[in-house]
Amino acid sequence: MPQFVSAFRHRALHCFELAEAGDLAAHSSVSAEWHPARIEHLYELAFLRVFIEWEIFLEQTFVRYLCGYRSIHGLYPPTAGSYCTTIFAAGSLIFGTNGFALWHNPTRVVNRSQQHLTLCPHEVVIQSNIARLEHFAAVRHRIAHGQIDAKRKFDAATMALCGRRYRGGRPGRFLRDWDRSVTPSRRWLEAVGLELVGLARQIA
16 A cells, blocks of 8 residues: 555645644734734635545545555455456446545445445544544535535534534634643644544554
8 A cells, every 4th residue: 555644644734834834924024914814714724635635545545445455454355346456447436427436424435435345444444433524524514615504513513522612603713723632732723634644544
């Protein structure tokens, strides 16, 4: 299996640095241009990029497991038939006529894994962390969508993650806030991103 975890971690750290640059700018000579709302938008952009990298990681590792790639965790036989002979064939199998597969919904990822592979890490790891992954997906949806339902689910997610709602249902405020459940405390952007990297290590 290629070093997808290392690549994901590297890109996540780059996104953390992007958001941190906004915080640093707020204390510089251009601070008037970087008021809190703009920095929060930068945090949202950084989180969206982290989540996209998570989705890319899930897809790239899954199609390789379908081809019989082995990771440090093992080899996972197909539920029926044999392994795909090429990455393209594996992609065609899961993409179908759509030409793509969605990876943001953890339940769909688990179902897809159960359909194609036997006890694949995508199934086991994601099923074990499905509630938190649904909360992270709700943050992603709130950034990408403006519907009332997205705001409602975002509010529910932050209540579950840190015990509070954020005025206006603004995900940037949450992501820039501090996760004080760990020592030293860290921004929620980094907390969520590093948790995803940790899950990636368990998957591949």
